[in-house]
Amino acid sequence: MSMDREQKEGAEVLLMGNESIARGALEAGVRVAAGYPGTPSSEIIETLSRFSEAGKLYVEWSTNEKVAMEVAAAASFAGLRSLCVMKQNGVNVASDFLLHLTGSGTRGGMILVSCDDPGALSSVNEGESRHFARLMEIPLLEPADFWEAKEMTRWAFDLSEAIRNVVMVRSVTRMSHASGNVVLGPLPAVTAKAQFLCDGPVSDPDRGPVTSAPVIQKHRLQQEKLRKAAALFEDSPFNTYEGPETPELLIITSSACTLYSREAISLLRAEGRAGILKLGTTWPLPPALLKRHLRRTEKVLIVEEVLPFLEDQVKILAAEQAREIGIKTFYGKNDGTLPMVGELNPDLVAAAVGQILGIDPPAIPAEYREKLRALTAALPKREQTFCPGCPHRASFWGIREALQRDHRGGFVCGDIGCYAMASLFPAAGFHTAKTLHAMGSGTGIASGFGKLGPFGMEQPVLAVCGDSTFYHAAIPALINAVHQNADITFIALDNSGTAMTGFQSHPGLDVNAMGEASPKVDIAALCGAMGVPVTIGDPFDLIGTRVTLNRLLEEPGVKVLILKQSCALSPEKKVKKRFLVRVDEALCRGEACGCNRLCTRIFRCPGLLWNRERKKAEIDEVICAGCGFCAGICPAGAIRSEEAAK
Amino acid sequence: MRDWESDPAEQESGKGGQKELDEQVLGAGLCTGCGACVGLCPYQTVYHDRTVVLHACDLAQGRCYAACPRTPTDLAALRSRLYNETVCTPELGAVKGFFITRATDEGVRRRAQHGGTVTALMALALREGLIDTAILAGEGEGILPRSITVRDPEAAGMQGSSRFVVSPTVAEFNRVCLGNAAKIGVVATPCQALALAKMRTQPVSAAENGIEKLHLVVGLFCGWALSWQKLAALLKKKTDLARVTGMDIPPSCYHTLEVYTTGETIRISLDEVDPCVRESCRTCGDMTAEFSDLSVGSARLPEGWETARSWNQVIVRTERGMDLLELARRLGVLEFRATPPGNLEKLKAASLGKKRTAAIWLAGRGNTAERTGQAG
Ligand SMILES: Cc1cc2nc3c(=O)[nH]c(=O)nc-3n(C[C@H](O)[C@H](O)[C@H](O)COP(=O)(O)OP(=O)(O)OC[C@H]3O[C@@H](n4cnc5c(N)ncnc54)[C@H](O)[C@@H]3O)c2cc1C
Ligand code: SF4
Ligand code: SF4
Numbered sequence A: 001m002s003m004d005r006e007q008k009e010g011a012e013v014l015l016m017g018n019e020s021i022a023r024g025a026l027e028a029g030v031r032v033a034a035g036y037p038g039t040p041s042s043e044i045i046e047t048l049s050r051f052s053e054a055g056k057l058y059v060e061w062s063t064n065e066k067v068a069m070e071v072a073a074a075a076s077f078a079g080l081r082s083l084c085v086m087k088q089n090g091v092n093v094a095s096d097f098l099l100h101l102t103g104s105g106t107r108g109g110m111i112l113v114s115c116d117d118p119g120a121l122s123s124v125n126e127g128e129s130r131h132f133a134r135l136m137e138i139p140l141l142e143p144a145d146f147w148e149a150k151e152m153t154r155w156a157f158d159l160s161e162a163i164r165n166v167v168m169v170r171s172v173t174r175m176s177h178a179s180g181n182v183v184l185g186p187l188p189a190v191t192a193k194a195q196f197l198c199d200g201p202v203s204d205p206d207r208g209p210v211t212s213a214p215v216i217q218k219h220r221l222q223q224e225k226l227r228k229a230a231a232l233f234e235d236s237p238f239n240t241y242e243g244p245e246t247p248e249l250l251i252i253t254s255s256a257c258t259l260y261s262r263e264a265i266s267l268l269r270a271e272g273r274a275g276i277l278k279l280g281t282t283w284p285l286p287p288a289l290l291k292r293h294l295r296r297t298e299k300v301l302i303v304e305e306v307l308p309f310l311e312d313q314v315k316i317l318a319a320e321q322a323r324e325i326g327i328k329t330f331y332g333k334n335d336g337t338l339p340m341v342g343e344l345n346p347d348l349v350a351a352a353v354g355q356i357l358g359i360d361p362p363a364i365p366a367e368y369r370e371k372l373r374a375l376t377a378a379l380p381k382r383e384q385t386f387c388p389g390c391p392h393r394a395s396f397w398g399i400r401e402a403l404q405r406d407h408r409g410g411f412v413c414g415d416i417g418c419y420a421m422a423s424l425f426p427a428a429g430f431h432t433a434k435t436l437h438a439m440g441s442g443t444g445i446a447s448g449f450g451k452l453g454p455f456g457m458e459q460p461v462l463a464v465c466g467d468s469t470f471y472h473a474a475i476p477a478l479i480n481a482v483h484q485n486a487d488i489t490f491i492a493l494d495n496s497g498t499a500m501t502g503f504q505s506h507p508g509l510d511v512n513a514m515g516e517a518s519p520k521v522d523i524a525a526l527c528g529a530m531g532v533p534v535t536i537g538d539p540f541d542l543i544g545t546r547v548t549l550n551r552l553l554e555e556p557g558v559k560v561l562i563l564k565q566s567c568a569l570s571p572e573k574k575v576k577k578r579f580l581v582r583v584d585e586a587l588c589r590g591e592a593c594g595c596n597r598l599c600t601r602i603f604r605c606p607g608l609l610w611n612r613e614r615k616k617a618e619i620d621e622v623i624c625a626g627c628g629f630c631a632g633i634c635p636a637g638a639i640r641s642e643e644a645a646k
Numbered sequence B: 001m002r003d004w005e006s007d008p009a010e011q012e013s014g015k016g017g018q019k020e021l022d023e024q025v026l027g028a029g030l031c032t033g034c035g036a037c038v039g040l041c042p043y044q045t046v047y048h049d050r051t052v053v054l055h056a057c058d059l060a061q062g063r064c065y066a067a068c069p070r071t072p073t074d075l076a077a078l079r080s081r082l083y084n085e086t087v088c089t090p091e092l093g094a095v096k097g098f099f100i101t102r103a104t105d106e107g108v109r110r111r112a113q114h115g116g117t118v119t120a121l122m123a124l125a126l127r128e129g130l131i132d133t134a135i136l137a138g139e140g141e142g143i144l145p146r147s148i149t150v151r152d153p154e155a156a157g158m159q160g161s162s163r164f165v166v167s168p169t170v171a172e173f174n175r176v177c178l179g180n181a182a183k184i185g186v187v188a189t190p191c192q193a194l195a196l197a198k199m200r201t202q203p204v205s206a207a208e209n210g211i212e213k214l215h216l217v218v219g220l221f222c223g224w225a226l227s228w229q230k231l232a233a234l235l236k237k238k239t240d241l242a243r244v245t246g247m248d249i250p251p252s253c254y255h256t257l258e259v260y261t262t263g264e265t266i267r268i269s270l271d272e273v274d275p276c277v278r279e280s281c282r283t284c285g286d287m288t289a290e291f292s293d294l295s296v297g298s299a300r301l302p303e304g305w306e307t308a309r310s311w312n313q314v315i316v317r318t319e320r321g322m323d324l325l326e327l328a329r330r331l332g333v334l335e336f337r338a339t340p341p342g343n344l345e346k347l348k349a350a351s352l353g354k355k356r357t358a359a360i361w362l363a364g365r366g367n368t369a370e371r372t373g374q375a376g
């Protein structure tokens, strides 16, 4: 489905929301794009990287979101159009720079695209990046369909140049990952030369140095820019109204919720009673536009996901304009009409609208419900766990073995990556991982735990961290642990790729986002330079991992163990099994005392199956990745592995 | 005695698996470190001198619980199944004979703890084919013992001396059982001997069971064993651990632990050693390895400790034990001397003393025992 260079202007193609955003940037003549991978945002940079070309479009996967934003800002300062992309919590990482950047202002059009994840479908938070627009005093645009995703992004660059500041475009999972038809526009031939003009006076926004100081002066200027944006929003085509002239109920909404609201109204056949004001420019809200629409009705329902961002703004405007528009009754988050957590859907919105208008939502037909039940019952029950052949399963198995032997109640501080599974689903990490927060936080938390010895804490403290997360945010935390002489064992789970989000490049690899050869930064050398002992191991070498870990757990200070083994889904492993593995039924002890299904009850690689009829374990040859690790854990030697032919 | 010598009703309810083992023994700090629950399956292992659970097993009944010397056991029933009841005494278990012996071979004696009787008998049993494999406790890392398996009588003759940190002897037996050994002899502390006896009499259905390969149990008298961690910490205060060559506990009137080093002998007051004693040993009522074929300890002689220390006292309990000892006498492997009058009575008194102390400890622990989960 993905968009490519061959597709010509005027063609109507099926694009994913994220591709549409990328296309909008391309049609705006973006020259530099930087981001950090994170669902649901990753496809934007991936798409752009396919269009990258020296001197025309530079694309990078940066070490983290803050760096991505800095890289994009530099291009803007040099007069080029630039884009930085991240998921919702990435904006938190970038926010310190963003605060200063919005103070200094930009030159070439610069867009921040943030893809939020209401309902935390692929996150461990449902953070809201919309609030940053308000906090940082920059305009916010939210597309509600695929056409808008492209057009809004394209226009956002113009807006950025008009107000000389960053413009934020915010998408959500259902917008970024759904697909729809989009007509492609022309790709401009951009030629602007990169040059940073910086010899002018501080007050010169085009030729002076770029800083957020003098603060008061710049801050005042920034607020003027914001008012200018609000004025432009008054007649933006991205704000539309559909419905009766004087509806009983006015729904104010934006983004994916627009679709839910439309569906809810049609579900309730309430087209004659409710209208929808769909906003694309959600901060700052254009006051005159709002006044016009609020006048139409007495009752207002604000439909948005998670926190009442729009709701608060609408209420402020309504209070300010109360004399002209009259008193309204508001429905939304604050009165509990809609939930303040999780994703919305048409049913939830229909229930809310139905409640306000006194309409019972149509019941789901009994036979449909029955069909649905039968269908879902037929679905195989799959638990969330590591892939077959995943080195993380082996790493946590080794960690468990070492911690149980050590017997002092040691635990692992988890981190963000596939291996977060160990914290989220205790059985997947064999009950070793006990904390999970932001990227790199496992190491920082461990550093803190590692100083609690004098308070009587005797438990050994471990931190795990993937390679990409290591570069992203674990390094400062590890340096802290070293400098503070915290007692921790830091384990880098090095699977040579940003596996969770689809193998984007990172500083540990020798290729960049554009496919060019690039120098790699070695984790072991970096840790070694911190002056702490570094051991490199292979998680598939169970005994080696366990013995090393037990030794390290006894030693004070910071110890680094790098468990290196490429991801089971990595291109080189996907094509071919290393071992052919089978279960010798005659040896398998099954449920008897002496094994009690260690392989399928505790280890639980999806490649291993329990045959209920025969009461024996077996290998699912289709699913088994051929890593051979399970052969080493079977107490009966029943799992046989032999090296696959070359 | 309570807990593991229990009435039949309690025994019926005392069936269990890993969960019960963990609750009643491991988690309660009562594990002896014998290793009986180790090596049968993937769930328990020994690390240093501690038995640990690696993963949870949910079987309701298992061999781990059945074999453990610290789960409820009907000792009377066990005794009547394995021993001739006519020779059973309440203080020392079965006593078919009581002797003072030592190894004739001076080399064996030099390397031995006391008279070298144990080493000489194991080497003899191997040489004569009574057993084809001997499981002993050899030197491990630092003051940790290591379970060793020997098939060569010469090699067995080179081993000797006591390690006061427990050795996972029964785990080694479980491992060796699976191999091609046919007749296994084990040198066992009382708890290890009890575990082996339990395995002989109540095999839980299992994938494989090698207990029929057990042909000889030479028991050691045992007052207590020490926690590796605590002993190491204590010794570190006194000397360099690497210099320690051995240890012994002279008769109780000396009230010391003697630590032999490459240099001088260090004498540590038992008051200082006492906190290092494994919790489980305080609750143990068996001083003479009552569930063995024959048991060996240090001798008491009128000449005093300096002479007695190179002799052993031996309690023979079974036919097989007696045959071995007589063979040793015939072949001149062991020297015998007359048993001083009153020695058996003194031993009985000491054994009874241990049974009493254990009962008091157990009663004192009650159900409010501190559950640290730490061995020793
Ligand atoms: C922990 C412990 C406590 C003891 N307490 C007493 C006591 O209170 N009173 C008393 O009279 N005797 C006690 N003994 C027995 C005594 O120390 C001698 O082992 C016994 O007298 C036999 O001496 P020997 O010269 O024949 O032994 P040796 O010929 O030296 O042979 C010793 C044998 O003991 C085995 N062994 C050594 N350490 C261990 C261990 N930790 N677990 C299992 N097997 C082991 C060796 O494999 C070797 O076969 C104790 C022994 C141990 C291991
Ligand atoms: S671990 Fe081995 S013995 Fe146990 S069920 Fe699996 S294949 Fe069978
Ligand atoms: S070899 Fe075993 S552990 Fe590896 S993928 Fe196959 S079933 Fe899973």
Ligand code: SF4
Binding pocket: A592, A593, A594, A595, A596, B017, B018, B037, B040, B041, B042, B043, B044, B057, B058, B059, B061, B062, B063, B064, B065
């Ligand atoms: S498999 Fe048997 S011996 Fe092992 S823990 Fe389970 S019940 Fe105990």
Ligand code: SF4
Binding pocket: B021, B025, B026, B030, B031, B032, B033, B034, B035, B036, B037, B038, B051, B064, B067, B068, B069, B070, B195
């Ligand atoms: S006493 Fe022996 S069998 Fe019981 S838990 Fe300890 S090592 Fe296992």
